Amino acid sequence: MLDSYKGSQPIAYKILKNAIINDKCSHAYLIETGGFYDSFDFVMSFIKSLLCPYNKTQKEDCGNCHQCEIIDSGNFPEIEIIEPDGQWIKKDQLQNLQKEFNTKALIGNKRVYIIKKADRLNKAAANSILKFLEEPDNNIVAILITDNIYNVLSTIRSRCQILNLKPTNIAKENISWLEKIKQILFNQKKELLDFEEIDLKIQKVIDFVCYYEKNHLNTILYIGKIWNDYIKTKEEIDMSFEIMINYYKDVLNYILNKPLEIFETSNEIKMIAEKNSQTEICRKINVLVELKQLIKYNINQSLLMDKLIMRLEEVI
Numbered sequence: 001m002l003d004s005y006k007g008s009q010p011i012a013y014k015i016l017k018n019a020i021i022n023d024k025c026s027h028a029y030l031i032e033t034g035g036f037y038d039s040f041d042f043v044m045s046f047i048k049s050l051l052c053p054y055n056k057t058q059k060e061d062c063g064n065c066h067q068c069e070i071i072d073s074g075n076f077p078e079i080e081i082i083e084p085d086g087q088w089i090k091k092d093q094l095q096n097l098q099k100e101f102n103t104k105a106l107i108g109n110k111r112v113y114i115i116k117k118a119d120r121l122n123k124a125a126a127n128s129i130l131k132f133l134e135e136p137d138n139n140i141v142a143i144l145i146t147d148n149i150y151n152v153l154s155t156i157r158s159r160c161q162i163l164n165l166k167p168t169n170i171a172k173e174n175i176s177w178l179e180k181i182k183q184i185l186f187n188q189k190k191e192l193l194d195f196e197e198i199d200l201k202i203q204k205v206i207d208f209v210c211y212y213e214k215n216h217l218n219t220i221l222y223i224g225k226i227w228n229d230y231i232k233t234k235e236e237i238d239m240s241f242e243i244m245i246n247y248y249k250d251v252l253n254y255i256l257n258k259p260l261e262i263f264e265t266s267n268e269i270k271m272i273a274e275k276n277s278q279t280e281i282c283r284k285i286n287v288l289v290e291l292k293q294l295i296k297y298n299i300n301q302s303l304l305m306d307k308l309i310m311r312l313e314e315v316i
C-alpha cells in the first residue's frame with residue numbers, strides 16, 4: 001500500500017496521500033520513474049489507496065478489504081492498463097478505452113486508467129486522448145508512466161500533474177548483490193522477467209570473469225562452453241558487460257579498502273584483487289566500457305569475446 005513508500009518516496013507519497021485524504025486528486029498524473037525499480041508497484045499502491053472504500057475512515061492504509069484484494073488479483077473492472085502494442089501505443093487502443101470509460105463505474109465511483117511507457121504515444125494516438133485528458137470526468141483518474149518526462153509529448157505533459165520518483169538508493173538497502181544488480185539492470189521491466197534464468201546468467205558472467213582471471217588467453221579456447229551457451233541475445237551481451245564492469249569496479253573498491261557497492265566480498269574478488277594492481281583493474285574497466293560500445297553495432301559475439309580477451313591481455 002501507499003504507506004509502505006513513506007520512506008523511499010517521501011515527496012510523491014506526501015502529495016498523493018494528501019490528495020486522497022482531501023479528495024483532491026488530479027485528473028491526470030504523469031509519473032517519471034527516475035530509475036525507481038518498484039515504480040509500477042508504487043502506482044498500484046496509489047490506486048489501491050485511492051479506490052479502497054476505507055481509505056478515509058482509517059489512518060493507516062487498508063490493503064486487505066475485499067476490494068483491495070480484487071485489485072491485487074488484477075481483476076478489478078474499474079482499472080484499465082494500456083501499454084505499447086509493439087513499438088507504439090496505438091490510436092485504437094485509446095479509442096477503445098474512451099468508449100469503455102463512457103459508461104459508469106460498476107464498483108465504487110472512480111475509474112482509473114494507466115498508460116505505461118507514455119513516451120510511446122505518437123502524435124496521432126496522443127491527439128485522440130488530449131480531449132479526454134482535458135475535460136476529465138470527475139471520477140476518472142489517468143496515470144501515465146514514463147522513464148523520462150522529456151520524451152513525452154509536451155501537449156500531454158502540460159495536461160498532467162508531474163510526479164518524479166526518487167531513484168533507488170541501492171547502497172543503503174540491505175539486499176543481496178544479486179537483487180541489486182537486477183535492480184540496476186532491469187529497472188522497469190521487473191514484472192516481465194524470468195528471474196531464475198537471470199540469476200543463472202549473472203552467475204555465468206561472474207564465472208567467466210573468474211575463469212579468465214585464472215586462465216588468461218586460454219579462455220579463448222573455451223569461450224563456447226563458458227559463455228556462448230548462456231549469453232545469447234544482444235540485450236544479454238549488453239547486460240553481461242555491465243555486470244563485468246560493476247564486478248571489476250567492486251574489485252577496485254576492495255583494493256582501495258572501500259565498501260563494495262554491489263557484490264559481496266568473496267574469495268573470487270580477493271583472488272582477482274591479488275592478481276591485479278589498481279591501474280590494471282582501471283585499464284580492464286576501460287577496455288570493457290570501450291568494447292561495450294560495439295554491441296549496438298551488432299558485432300558478432302564470438303568476435304567480440306575474442307577481442308575482449310585479447311584486449312584484456314594486451315595482445316592487441
Ligand SMILES: [Zn+2]
Nearest residue numbers: 052062065068
Ligand atoms: Zn481496502
